[in-house]
Amino acid sequence: MLYKGGCHCGKVAFEVQGELGMAVRCNCSICARKGALLWAVPHEKLNLVAWGDDLGRYTFGKAQIAHRFCRTCGIHPFAEHVGESGERTAYVNINCLDDVDIASIEVFEFDGRSA
Known part of the structure; x- marks a missing residue:
C-alpha cells in the first residue's frame, strides 16, 4: 500500500510503500520526547517528495x-x-502519515534506553 505523509507545514513531504502492521514506541531520550510511533521500512521504500x-x-x-x-x-x-x-x-513516524487510524495499529514497546 502507498502511504503519503509529511510535516505539519508541508515543506517536508514523502511517500512510503509497504504494509503497516505494527509500530514501535522507543523510550530512548529523543523518541520519548518526540512521542513518535515508528514503522521500519527498507530505505528504498521511502520516497521524498518535497x-x-x-x-x-x-x-x-x-x-x-x-x-x-x-x-x-x-x-x-x-x-x-x-x-x-x-x-x-527508514523509520517513519506514523503520526505523520495521512489517513491512518493510529488506534488500530499494534504498538511494540522497545527499550531504547538500555540499547
Missing part, C-alpha cells in the same frame, strides 16, 4: 540514527539508519 533546505538532521550518542526534522515547523517525520552490513532503513 524537502529543499527544510530537512534537518540530528544525531546524538553513537550517531547511528539520523533523526530528520522540518526546520520550519519542527516535526520529525522519519529517521534513517545504515546497518553494519550497509543495509539502509
